[in-house]
Amino acid sequence: MKTGLIPDIAYALMTARLRQTLVAAAGVTFSITMFVALLGFMNGLNTLLDDLILNRSPHVRLYNDIKPSPVQPISMATAYKDDYHFISSVKPGAVRKELYNSGAILSALKADTRVAGVSPKVTAQVFYNIGPIDMTGVINGIDVENEQRLFFFANYVTSGRASDLEDVSNSVILGKGAADKMLANIGDIIQVTSITGDPLSLKVVGIFQSGIAELDKVQSYASIRTTQKILGKTNNYLTELQIKLHDMSTAPSVAKEYADLFRCDSEDIQTANAQFETGSSVRSLISYAVGITLLIVSGFGIYNILNMMIYEKMDTIAILKATGFSGSDVKLIFLVIALSIGFFGGLAGLIFGYILSLIIDNIPFVTAALPTIHTYPIDYNLKYYIIAAIFSLVTTYLAGYFPARKASKTDPVNIIRGK
Amino acid sequence: MDSNIVLKAQAIEKYFTDPEPFKVLDNVSFEILKGEFTSIVGKSGCGKSTLLYILSTMDTDYSGQLWIGGEDMKIKSEKELAAVRNEHIGFVFQFHYLLNEFSVLKNVILPGLKLQKLSPKDLEEKAMLHLKQLGIDSLAPKMAYKLSGGEKQRVAIARALINDPLIIMGDEPTGNLDHKNSEIVFDIFEQLSKEYGQSLLIVTHDDEFAARTGKTIIMEDGRIVQKN
Numbered sequence: 232m233k234t235g236l237i238p239d240i241a242y243a244l245m246t247a248r249l250r251q252t253l254v255a256a257a258g259v260t261f262s263i264t265m266f267v268a269l270l271g272f273m274n275g276l277n278t279l280l281d282d283l284i285l286n287r288s289p290h291v292r293l294y295n296d297i298k299p300s301p302v303q304p305i306s307m308a309t310a311y312k313d314d315y316h317f318i319s320s321v322k323p324g325a326v327r328k329e330l331y332n333s334g335a336i337l338s339a340l341k342a343d344t345r346v347a348g349v350s351p352k353v354t355a356q357v358f359y360n361i362g363p364i365d366m367t368g369v370i371n372g373i374d375v376e377n378e379q380r381l382f383f384f385a386n387y388v389t390s391g392r393a394s395d396l397e398d399v400s401n402s403v404i405l406g407k408g409a410a411d412k413m414l415a416n417i418g419d420i421i422q423v424t425s426i427t428g429d430p431l432s433l434k435v436v437g438i439f440q441s442g443i444a445e446l447d448k449v450q451s452y453a454s455i456r457t458t459q460k461i462l463g464k465t466n467n468y469l470t471e472l473q474i475k476l477h478d479m480s481t482a483p484s485v486a487k488e489y490a491d492l493f494r495c496d497s498e499d500i501q502t503a504n505a506q507f508e509t510g511s512s513v514r515s516l517i518s519y520a521v522g523i524t525l526l527i528v529s530g531f532g533i534y535n536i537l538n539m540m541i542y543e544k545m546d547t548i549a550i551l552k553a554t555g556f557s558g559s560d561v562k563l564i565f566l567v568i569a570l571s572i573g574f575f576g577g578l579a580g581l582i583f584g585y586i587l588s589l590i591i592d593n594i595p596f597v598t599a600a601l602p603t604i605h606t607y608p609i610d611y612n613l614k615y616y617i618i619a620a621i622f623s624l625v626t627t628y629l630a631g632y633f634p635a636r637k638a639s640k641t642d643p644v645n646i647i648r649g650k
Numbered sequence: 651m652d653s654n655i656v657l658k659a660q661a662i663e664k665y666f667t668d669p670e671p672f673k674v675l676d677n678v679s680f681e682i683l684k685g686e687f688t689s690i691v692g693k694s695g696c697g698k699s700t701l702l703y704i705l706s707t708m709d710t711d712y713s714g715q716l717w718i719g720g721e722d723m724k725i726k727s728e729k730e731l732a733a734v735r736n737e738h739i740g741f742v743f744q745f746h747y748l749l750n751e752f753s754v755l756k757n758v759i760l761p762g763l764k765l766q767k768l769s770p771k772d773l774e775e776k777a778m779l780h781l782k783q784l785g786i787d788s789l790a791p792k793m794a795y796k797l798s799g800g801e802k803q804r805v806a807i808a809r810a811l812i813n814d815p816l817i818i819m820g821d822e823p824t825g826n827l828d829h830k831n832s833e834i835v836f837d838i839f840e841q842l843s844k845e846y847g848q849s850l851l852i853v854t855h856d857d858e859f860a861a862r863t864g865k866t867i868i869m870e871d872g873r874i875v876q877k878n
Contacts, residue, residue: 236763236764243749243751243752244751246751247750247751547749547750547751550748550749551749552708552732552735553706553708553735553741553743554735554736554741554760554761554764554809555732555733555734555735555736555737555761555764555765556732556736556764557728557729557732557733558728558729558732559729560732560764642708643708644703644708644709647703647743647745647821648699648703
């Protein structure tokens with residue numbers, strides 16, 4: 232019974248000043264709407280931009296880098312063991328770009344439970360022969376099936392079929408920029424020459440667009456076998472292993488471990504793409520800051536309106552106190568008012584925020600750089616809705632707490648005698 | 651303590667410190683017995699209202715002793731005092747009558763809802779009974795702010811009665827009413843006292859009103875100068 236009495240009085244006070252109450256609630260609704268929509272939109276963009284790079288990047292790359300030997304002959308000489316060695320003009324030796332013993336590494340990786348998948352790769356430097364012009368380019372020999380599973384390869388093949396790389400012999404998927412320069416279309420035959428000078432004719436089976444125009448001017452894709460043929464190598468020649476892990480955060484330690492174990496070079500995604508993570512977190516931070524500012528502003532609105540309501544309702548407070556309502560009852564009444572405004576305003580805000588997100592999600596967003604995107608991206612993560620809901624209750628509680636405390640401390644004698 | 655004593659005040663003193671120290675109440679002691687209709691009279695500023703607010707437990711800044719229904723009020727917390735006001739004291743003010751946000755009926759039963767001794771349904775029946783007794787049962791569903799001054803005061807009396815209080819206190823309850831309405835209110839008080847044995851303590855500056863009550867306490871400069 233008593234639990235119903237306090238909300239009952241709170242409700243009566245709110246409906247008596249319906250317009251003020253609605254204005255306060257509208258403030259909360261607006262800020263929650265903007266908070267949810269803004270964060271959804273910001274993080275949608277973040278995810279999109281991150282995916283542009285991160286989705287297609289292996290978590291760990293194993294390869295052989297061109298670099299000088301870390302152990303120079305002089306340091307092996309026992310005679311100068313205790314001396315400091317000054318060596319100038321160190322040059323890298325003749326390293327093979329091939330991964331040694333790639334077959335054994337592959338089977339070791341497949342047995343490792345941390346590894347989600349491995350996609351082998353052969354990179355070949357080539358010249359695209361366009362009439363009299365030779366244009367430099369890179370042909371990546373890939374395992375189409377693995378590349379699709381781990382790096383969503385087909386998403387970026389804007390025309391043609393990715394699987395044709397395996398099905399059609401001597402086939403190639405050209406980067407959009409390269410294809411435009413060569414005026415090549417699907418079905419055309421192009422000429423490439425490897426750096427060792429061996430020419431080969433390739434059939435174009437698709438066009439590839441990564442979203443990074445610079446990359447599309449040089450990169451093309453072929454099957455591993457075709458690439459090995461361009462290079463004139465045997466079918467165990469692999470230059471790179473791309474590894475996806477189950478837990479991306481372990482990449483740095485795993486990369487180091489593999490480098491030691493397989494005696495090759497490794498690179499983890501965090502090192503390779505540090506700038507993207509920084510960008511994402513800064514963007515999130517800004518959107519949180521804006522959203523929270525909106526909520527705090529609406530909190531001040533509620534504070535003002537409750538303060539005004541308490542001044543107007545001094546008589547009511549005095550009568551309630553005189554007839555046996557304690558200070559804490561009075562405080563509770565005003566807190567219930569504040570929290571109701573927060574709850575219902577916030578709830579409406581979540582709904583409107585979702586609707587606004589849906590609207591943004593349907594606004595056309597066509598850009599040559601992002602072939603797979605047609606509308607603005609939105610992240611519908613439940614997290615933002617929960618944060619917004621909690622925040623709306625917390626700010627309204629704080630905004631209501633101080634006026635409510637003032638109301639609870641109001642001395643009824645002063646009011647009753649004051650007239 | 652004698653169970654017939656509803657309210658006992660002993661050596662109550664109070665100072666105002668603002669603008670300068672000033673003794674408003676000086677050694678005020680008296681008792682109210684069950685069923686007594688007592689009035690406190692005195693000139694403006696003699697401290698009679700101040701005394702009433704101390705007796706009503708709303709003002710706790712005083713020295714001396716106060717018992718209501720045999721319980722010592724000095725040792726109670728703010729919450730406990732609120733409960734005492736709720737259960738044992740019925741209030742009728744000069745100006746601040748009712749909660750405008752509620753209907754007349756709701757105004758009357760609100761202290762009862764807070765007390766939770768009766769179900770809302772029983773409270774409504776009881777409230778209607780009181781309203782009928784006061785001749786205003788037809789006003790029950792109306793919103794409080796639509797009533798006239800005299801009607802409001804009668805509703806306030808019904809509200810004061812809802813929890814069967816030990817004592818009804820009034821601060822100039824007729825001070826803002828015309829002669830006819832004053833008469834009605836006085837008659838109600840008299841009837842409550844005589845027929846139902848209700849104790850009443852009414853502060854007034856209306857000597858005519860005071861002369862008709864069972865007992866009159868006359869105050870001057872914070873002191874009781876005469877009890878009869």
